[in-house]
């Protein structure tokens with residue numbers, strides 16, 4: 001190989017090398033370009049990843065924040081529920097306590113700290129002492145109590161003004177008054193507090209203070225509400241207790257008065273009984289004393305009328321007959337008086353036997369029929385068919401009918417009507433004697449059964465009477481354990497009713 005060939009060969013080799021290098025460079029460039037593109041893509045992906053990581057981080061932070069808040073809310077809720085339970089427990093106890101001092105004792109004895117505060121005071125204003133008197137303190141030592149008391153009283157006007165507002169305030173609701181808030185914190189040795197007025201309608205007012213030393217406890221609006229409710233309940237309980245005490249005292253007073261009056265009345269009743277007995281004894285002895293001379297007067301008058309001692313001029317005989325008539329009336333009256341006195345004193349003996357009312361009524365009707373005929377009065381008897389026998393003294397029962405029917409005839413004008421009704425009901429027999437007579441004025445109705453009482457009417461002015469008949473009838477009926485009463489309409493008639501127990 002010659003030089004030329006060698007040179008050519010070298011040239012060719014150089015060219016080849018250059019070419020190869022160029023190809024390699026091109027290839028490397030292409031690879032580089034592809035790599036750069038990939039790196040760019042990767043970079044974008046990394047950016048995206050970082051962004052989403054950042055987003056995830058944000059979200060994680062949010063979740064943690066929400067979780068903390070949720071926990072806080074849960075804690076708050078738990079506190080509220082515990083507080084509400086404690087409030088419910090306290091409310092139930094104090095609302096059933098009717099003694100003022102007991103109200104505070106029961107608050108002290110319950111688990112008060114469940115309300116979320118470990119310290120409490122109730123101070124009531126005493127008008128007489130002109131200062132606040134503590135009724136309750138929880139969570140304080142004796143020495144602390146003694147230092148707090150004068151401090152509160154040296155600011156009494158401020159507390160009185162606060163009570164007057166009727167509003168609850170606390171560490172959060174009194175922020176405008178920082179100095180005052182700090183003063184309360186200092187006096188009561190707390191970090192947060194609620195103060196609520198106690199406003200019963202009756203008696204002294206005051207305020208309820210609750211507080212806590214715990215820096216972590218934050219007073220909420222819920223706490224304010226809770227303490228407001230509780231102080232309202234305390235106010236209500238105080239009001240109830242005071243009203244109860246008032247009522248109790250009034251009742252005691254009343255009972256004392258009733259006792260006194262009963263004693264006085266018993267004494268008066270004893271006196272009346274004594275006087276009544278004296279009266280009965282007097283009437284009884286006077287009647288007895290009268291009966292002997294009356295019997296002789298009647299005896300002598302009879303001897304003279306019968307002219308056993310010689311002939312009498314007609315004028316003298318007429319006078320003697322008058323004496324005899326008047327004596328009869330007097331004997332009748334004395335007998336009635338003696339009977340009343342005997343029944344009143346329980347000395348009268350009633351011969352209680354089964355009596356057939358129909359027979360008694362028909363016997364008396366026979367007796368009275370002549371008087372009825374004379375005045376053309378219709379006498380009707382309407383007696384229940386199967387009326388049971390009545391347990392009574394026949395003579396006395398007849399006297400009752402004679403007196404009542406006699407009065408009915410006496411006070412009924414001509415052509416009138418008298419009705420006798422009798423029926424039994426619930427082991428009692430009731431008899432009603434009605435007439436169509438002059439009637440009895442309403443204000444006299446309650447007095448006609450009294451001894452010697454007579455209504456001032458034209459018939460009584462003409463016809464004589466003693467005013468003893470109805471009194472005797474009442475005594476007889478009551479001695480039979482019955483009742484008697486009268487109903488009347490003036491000018492229309494009267495009804496006398498009495499009851500007697502069936503055997």
Ligand code: ADP
Pocket residue numbers: 403407408411435437438439440448453454455456457460464465466467468469470471494
């Ligand atoms: P006396 O008939 O003797 O006056 P009583 O004691 O029987 O006494 O009656 C008292 C009074 O009651 C009578 O005076 C009369 O005014 C009144 N009274 C009694 N029964 C009747 C009657 N049926 N109708 C009207 N008044 C009567």
